[in-house]
Amino acid sequence: MNSSVPSDYSEAYIALGANLGNREQTLVEAIQMLEEYADISVIRCSGFYETAPVGYVDQPSFLNMAVKVYTTQSPHELLSTLLHIENQLGRVRDIRWGPRTVDLDLLWMDDLYLNSETLELPHPRMHERAFVLVPLQEIVTADTPALFSLVENALQQVADQQQDVRYAGACPLSFPSKLK
Numbered sequence: 001m002n003s004s005v006p007s008d009y010s011e012a013y014i015a016l017g018a019n020l021g022n023r024e025q026t027l028v029e030a031i032q033m034l035e036e037y038a039d040i041s042v043i044r045c046s047g048f049y050e051t052a053p054v055g056y057v058d059q060p061s062f063l064n065m066a067v068k069v070y071t072t073q074s075p076h077e078l079l080s081t082l083l084h085i086e087n088q089l090g091r092v093r094d095i096r097w098g099p100r101t102v103d104l105d106l107l108w109m110d111d112l113y114l115n116s117e118t119l120e121l122p123h124p125r126m127h128e129r130a131f132v133l134v135p136l137q138e139i140v141t142a143d144t145p146a147l148f149s150l151v152e153n154a155l156q157q158v159a160d161q162q163q164d165v166r167y168a169g170a171c172p173l174s175f176p177s178k179l180k
């Protein structure tokens, strides 16, 4: 648990990915849409990473990144927010792990372990995906020790994937704090 998070707020980490359309613009729009919620404050944003598709490989390469937010939304509310933003940005679900205009996954929220029908925390596949771990490593600090160690350890396990994840530039957004 990160003791520097303002009281009443949760700390959450979100992975973003896109491999259809104007990927960079869509990812930026998704972050701006998150920031428009009065009860979500984007704290930190990784750079963009060009990544080879994993799982279903016959599809274009992805742009991936990760953001850290503070929020007073509950985990299920935040998941609904992410699904709503995906829909607003034109996400269509057909092939599992297939091409998408945008994907928003909730990776971690405080130090919660959840296993409900619609939400698992931490995200059950994050530790096996360099396209998640490399951007996440950019924004996680030792103030969040459980996540920090998870990322360090998991990255060693996926060292063979690291050539499939290439830094592609800084996030152009900055976030004046909305927190009181």
Ligand SMILES: Nc1ncnc2c1ncn2[C@@H]1O[C@H](COP(=O)(O)OP(=O)(O)OP(=O)(O)O)[C@@H](O)[C@H]1O
Binding pocket: 079, 093, 096, 097, 098, 103, 104, 105, 106, 107, 117, 118, 119, 120, 121, 122, 123, 124, 125
């Ligand atoms: N931590 C989580 N973050 C996002 N979705 C989750 C999470 N845990 C469970 N889910 C559920 O997974 C469902 C499918 O999500 P989605 O279509 O984005 O999967 P995917 O991105 O194709 O695959 P993957 O889950 O392997 O990343 C969501 O509707 C949601 O209910």
Ligand SMILES: Nc1nc2c(c(=O)[nH]1)N=C(CO)CN2
Binding pocket: 016, 017, 018, 051, 052, 053, 054, 055, 056, 062, 064, 097, 098, 103, 131
């Ligand atoms: N490189 C990359 N591969 C993927 C991605 C992704 O975001 N990036 N998302 C998937 C489903 O969550 C499946 N495969």
